[in-house]
Amino acid sequence: MKTVITYGTFDLLHYGHVRLLERAKALGDRLIVGVTSEDFDKQRGKINVQQSLAERIRAVEELGLADEIIVEEYEGQKIDDIRRYHADIFAIGSDWKGKFDYLKEYCEVVYLDRTEGVSSTGIRSEKTVRLGLVGASNNVEKVKREAAFVNGLLVAETWDEKEPLQAFLSRVDAVYVYSHPKRHEAEIRTALTEKKHVLVETPVTLSEETTEELFALAEKEGVVLMEALKTAFSTAYRRLILLLKGGKIGEIVSVDAVATSTEDYSKESKETLSEKWGSFEDWGPTGLLPVFDLLGTHPDSVRLFSKMHPAGERFDLFTKAEFSYPNAVASVKVGKGVKSEGELIVSGTKGYAFVPAPWWKTEFFEIRYEDQNRNERFFYRMDGEGIRYELVEFLKAVTKAGVHLEIDREVTGAISGMMEAFTNGEGLTVI
Numbered sequence: 002m003k004t005v006i007t008y009g010t011f012d013l014l015h016y017g018h019v020r021l022l023e024r025a026k027a028l029g030d031r032l033i034v035g036v037t038s039e040d041f042d043k044q045r046g047k048i049n050v051q052q053s054l055a056e057r058i059r060a061v062e063e064l065g066l067a068d069e070i071i072v073e074e075y076e077g078q079k080i081d082d083i084r085r086y087h088a089d090i091f092a093i094g095s096d097w098k099g100k101f102d103y104l105k106e107y108c109e110v111v112y113l114d115r116t117e118g119v120s121s122t123g124i125r126s127e128k129t130v131r132l133g134l135v136g137a138s139n140n141v142e143k144v145k146r147e148a149a150f151v152n153g154l155l156v157a158e159t160w161d162e163k164e165p166l167q168a169f170l171s172r173v174d175a176v177y178v179y180s181h182p183k184r185h186e187a188e189i190r191t192a193l194t195e196k197k198h199v200l201v202e203t204p205v206t207l208s209e210e211t212t213e214e215l216f217a218l219a220e221k222e223g224v225v226l227m228e229a230l231k232t233a234f235s236t237a238y239r240r241l242i243l244l245l246k247g248g249k250i251g252e253i254v255s256v257d258a259v260a261t262s263t264e265d266y267s268k269e270s271k272e273t274l275s276e277k278w279g280s281f282e283d284w285g286p287t288g289l290l291p292v293f294d295l296l297g298t299h300p301d302s303v304r305l306f307s308k309m310h311p312a313g314e315r316f317d318l319f320t321k322a323e324f325s326y327p328n329a330v331a332s333v334k335v336g337k338g339v340k341s342e343g344e345l346i347v348s349g350t351k352g353y354a355f356v357p358a359p360w361w362k363t364e365f366f367e368i369r370y371e372d373q374n375r376n377e378r379f380f381y382r383m384d385g386e387g388i389r390y391e392l393v394e395f396l397k398a399v400t401k402a403g404v405h406l407e408i409d410r411e412v413t414g415a416i417s418g419m420m421e422a423f424t425n426g427e428g429l430t431v432i
């Protein structure tokens with residue numbers, strides 16, 4: 002008896018998949034189909050798969066061609082499977098030609114001609130969303146690189162400020178705004194009025210009221226406005242919040258977040274500083290995220306302490322924000338001119354969560370208890386600092402493809418509100 006094994010995502014099962022499986026089955030007597038898990042697909046850069054693993058398995062099952070269905074979860078599993086199931090033939094589409102020759106050591110490798118003219122990508126997105134970049138920063142290259150992982154999204158061009166923004170907007174479907182926060186309001190407003198979708202680097206604006214008004218404008222114009230705050234889209238962070246809200250460490254009593262990235266500002270003048278992101282504008286939203294997500298957006302009191310640059314009245318080299326809630330407290334420490342350990346600690350009545358530096362792009366966290374034997378470690382893969390995940394969610398929102406993740410509107414509003422308090426010096430002590 003000859004056993005054939007093949008693998009695939011099989012998203013939105015189509016004719017190409019069916020033909021592949023029929024021919025694979027015909028190569029032997031028994032067909033084993035490995036369906037990729039969500040995590041494995043993410044790891045290999047395939048991130049906008051639309052159907053869940055369960056749905057994809059069901060579709061393959063219903064075809065009735067597979068004698069056995071297994072889940073492919075990790076790099077290197079193919080060798081283990083071939084041995085375990087005594088596979089005689091490994092079959093795969095010709096788009097992989099040569100890539101699996103290393104399996105020849107274990108069984109026969111057959112590349113079957115790929116069916117032309119049909120693909121999951123084609124079914125998923127008939128149309129490519131053309132994304133324009135607004136703002137000059139070294140993020141441009143990162144976003145371009147990351148967008149390459151997102152099927153259906155094309156970074157069309159970067160806005161050259163010599164051209165009127167409207168003219169630039171006429172050539173794109175959506176924009177990613179990552180200019181200086183003080184410019185966001187005008188640029189977002191123009192883009193939304195031109196009916197272009199907007200992904201904006203956090204903070205959305207420097208005023209809660211303006212942010213809310215812009216979201217209302219987006220709704221009126223029927224386009225998407227989304228805040229880009231990478232951490233919010235990372236699996237590790239999302240799981241952590243779910244676990245903590247579910248009572249994993251008991252009642253939450255303190256949230257303490259630190260985020261710093263030191264640069265040399267010694268040669269800056271008032272003028273050059275006015276174009277740079279201060280510590281609170283740059284890191285504040287990230288630090289505030291777990292505070293607002295876990296304790297809510299209505300603290301009883303907020304106090305800010307900042308160390309300002311000698312040349313820039315409102316350019317903070319360091320800021321510490323302290324919050325009190327009815328039953329909890331929080332602190333956020335951010336710095337671009339001061340260095341510290343970038344960790345996140347959430348203390349509870351039964352234990353605490355420890356997320357090591359840099360917690361905002363972590364793949365790992367630990368829940369710790371008095372009894373160390375009960376400690377639990379959690380690992381989640383994160384590629385490209387999370388930019389690609391937020392691009393995927395934005396694309397889903399724009400193309401209305403399934404449910405998309407997004408930062409709670411209240412949290413977005415509260416982050417802008419904190420920027421406003423800082424700018425106006427409310428509750429602020431300069432140290």
Ligand code: C2G
Pocket residue numbers: 008009010011012017018021037073092093094095096097114115116117118119120121
């Ligand atoms: N396929 C095909 N014709 C198409 C589309 C896909 O023959 N028009 C084949 C692919 O070559 C592959 C199978 O159908 O053999 C599943 O395709 P995908 O779902 O795209 O999965 P893929 O990313 O190719 O997974 O470990 C995973 C495997 O390495 C391949």
